[in-house]
Amino acid sequence: MNKIYLVGFMGCGKSAVGRQLSYALRLPFYDMDKEIVKQQGMSIPEIFEKYGEEHFRNLETEFLKNFRDEACIISTGGGAAMRQENREIMRRTGLVFFLDAPFEDIYKRIKNDANRPIAQRSTKKELERLYYYRRKFYKRAAHIRVFTRNRNIRQIVNYIVFQVNRLKGE
Numbered sequence: 001m002n003k004i005y006l007v008g009f010m011g012c013g014k015s016a017v018g019r020q021l022s023y024a025l026r027l028p029f030y031d032m033d034k035e036i037v038k039q040q041g042m043s044i045p046e047i048f049e050k051y052g053e054e055h056f057r058n059l060e061t062e063f064l065k066n067f068r069d070e071a072c073i074i075s076t077g078g079g080a081a082m083r084q085e086n087r088e089i090m091r092r093t094g095l096v097f098f099l100d101a102p103f104e105d106i107y108k109r110i111k112n113d114a115n116r117p118i119a120q121r122s123t124k125k126e127l128e129r130l131y132y133y134r135r136k137f138y139k140r141a142a143h144i145r146v147f148t149r150n151r152n153i154r155q156i157v158n159y160i161v162f163q164v165n166r167l168k169g170e
């Protein structure tokens, strides 16, 4: 149990929180989306366009399966917790936090971002539906849920540090 995984919908703060958490806990930080982009030499919209979403999902599972045994923080892609296999790998190899942000916060953050193909191709209503559909999978994946409403990144990081230290002490 030496990894810390952050899961949740696009824009919930996984990358931003993961980066700050890595300073707070002095652990290396990996952003799954960025690692896949590096490996493939293509952006996420390019991977989706050229090979389709299913292929990207397989790359996510390969990443989780093959990632070295190292204490670190991993911010996952927004869809990574949808597969049971991925959830099992994360729960087995680490502590999983679900960053639970309200849809309105999320929508404000993602609506204009060209780097998120799913946000690009969906209407607000469709994204909202996807948000509610996915929640149960994030909850299933996570050991701990973090409510982010009205909390800034520093407060969220402090809460996760508190939980990690509490569990280490057990």
Ligand SMILES: Nc1ncnc2c1ncn2[C@@H]1O[C@H](COP(=O)(O)OP(=O)(O)OP(=O)(O)O)[C@@H](O)[C@H]1O
Pocket: 008, 009, 010, 011, 012, 013, 014, 015, 016, 017, 033, 075, 076, 077, 078, 079, 109, 116, 148, 151, 152, 153, 156
């Ligand atoms: N609690 C917060 N308060 C204010 N801004 C936030 C908060 N959480 C995230 N943000 C901002 O929202 C934007 C989206 O966050 P981020 O990129 O970390 O999301 P993500 O969960 O990694 O999304 P994706 O799944 O698409 O990779 C960033 O600009 C980030 O700084």
Ligand SMILES: O=C(O)C1=C[C@@H](O)[C@@H](O)[C@H](O)C1
Pocket: 009, 010, 033, 044, 076, 077, 078, 079, 080, 115, 116, 117, 118
């Ligand atoms: O929610 C999703 O399905 C995604 C979220 C991003 O992190 C990327 O992994 C990609 O844009 C897909």
Ligand SMILES: [Mg+2]
Pocket: 014, 015, 016, 031, 033, 075, 076, 077
């Ligand atoms: Mg991210």
